[in-house]
Amino acid sequence: MNTKGFTTSILHSDRAGGIEHGSLHKPVHFSTTFEHASSADIAAVFQGKQAGYTYARQINPTVVALEKKLNLMEDGLATCCFASGMAAISATFLSLLKAGDHLVSSAFLFGNTNSVFQTFQNFGIEVTFVDATDAANVAAALRPNTRAVFVETIANPCTQVADLAAIGTLCAARGLLYVVDNTLTGPWSFRPKAVGAGLVINSLSKHIGGHANALGGSVTEVGNFDWSTFPNIIEAYKTGNPQNWGLVQIRKKGLRDQGACLSPEAAHHISIGSETLVLRQRAVSSNAQQLAEWFAARPEISRVYFPGLPGHPQYERTRSLFRHAGSLMSIELKPAYDVFRFLDALELTILTTNLGDNRTLAIPVAHTIYAEMGAARRAEMGIADGTVRLSIGIEDIEDLIADFAQALDKAR
Known part of the structure; x- marks a missing residue:
């Protein structure tokens, strides 16, 4: 269990795992492919039975180092990085929802998030936009086919603050996945895990990176949601601890299939920026x-x-x-x-x-x-x-x- 302060933990995160040549930062690994000692090893890695690297579209050492930092920030179980915040949002819902499912979203959204949710409706995913500053509006919009609720912490541009705790209580009572975009608050100011979020999304291009020199996004599994109750998990991913099932599916579908991977150079910029x-x-x-x-x-x-x-x-x-x-x-x-x-x-x-x-x-x-x-x-x-x-x-x-x-x- 990590007992050190927020900044101390982030500042020394890379060193905690050991770095080549005594470097203070995880180096940038540009390789797209990784060698394995034996055919048995490569098979075990690809099947998820053994830790290791397969292909940089899904996993890269520099990106993994950033994921560990973000996990510390959000007090999460696991984190998956993407090429941008919009890639993280799109991959999350395209990986977890299917035609006929219903999503309830705050009406006060980042413009591109609003746009992509409109696009989802073209694929048969119903979206209802509500005033999420009152959890009663979310409750009134729920249907038998509702699978998830999505809110931002502070809305852009008119700064409405969602009824975060009450919506979390509602989602827990109804067994719904609660997804919170923490971009405008940031994990030092607020951890959505505390209000019952199941998944936390961050645009790393904003406060976490901080220097306008890299795009990136992330999804963090914080352990509040019971994935064994979620009807859309693919059978192949129902192995091991159910807490991992959702993020494994997001990683497989969002990175392996959709290819929205974060570059190692961008991951390095964001990682350095996050220290301050x-x-x-x-x-x-x-x-x-x-x-x-x-x-x-x-x-x-x-x-x-x-x-x-x-x-x-x-x-x-x-x-x-x-x-x-x-x-x-x-x-x-x-x-x-x-x-x-x-x-x-x-x-x-x-x-x-x-x-x-x-x-x-x-x-x-x-x-x-x-x-x-x-x-x-x-x-x-x-x-x-x-x-x-x-x-x-x-x-x-x-x-x-x-x-x-x-x-x-x-x-x-």
Whole structure:
């Protein structure tokens, strides 16, 4: 059992398993194939009877080292990495669901997650979107063919916080798989295992990597779900401990069959970035809190979406569940202020899409990442034309405030 602190465990994770030549980091293994001592060994490895490496599409030493770190972060049993967060989400549900199954999802979703769930419906997987800030809405949507419930911890871009604990209790009572996307909170601030999640998904491209230099995603099995009751596990994977069945199927179908594998170079970048996760999250959450309070007092802003503000609908839930309110916020400019003029006046803040970077980022969400879904769907999600999403970085707070102040002055 690991008794060391979060950062200490992550920082020394590679060394715990022994590294060639006394290196402090797991080296990058670019090989796609791995030699075996005998034909009996290669057969045992391929059949899962013996630990070892088969082919880099399914397993790679550098990626495995990252998976071990992520497992420590989420207090999991096992973790599987993918080429991106979207690959992790797609592989999870395409591996576990089939035509005729029903998925209940939060309506407040990352735009691409919303898009892929719409695509699932083309393959006969029914999806119902609900306001997951109240578990009663999830309960009302359940059907006899419901197999799973999916939520994000903090929604992008309007920061709704799902009724995480109550939904976990509901899923446990109904025997449903509970899948939680922990990307915008991160495993230091919150572990979904504590509220009954069965699988935890992270986009590693965001806070965990932190440096905008690698794409990656992960799925972690945390041991709360009884896979022996799940009807869609393939017979070939029903071997050994049932706690492993779900992730084995995700790994086989998502990596072996779909090929959405994480590259070893990206795994190395993410692994190095993860070492400073706590330091970065402390800095960005402090900056975000101060900026949210500053924006709330500005006359140009009609609304600030940030769960660390007392007026936020899930403020108390945020305080009870998370270490901090995160680095994501959205601001809505009053009609007299032009969103494009405001954004173009920014000098320090970067106009780009991404979250969880060291630098502060801004994007007009209705006109970019949520443009495709249309005005009606945006209205359901609370996204106005004047909404600007911000991902707050680690810059000096005085510099950030000065940049936003001069841009607001020019936005009328």
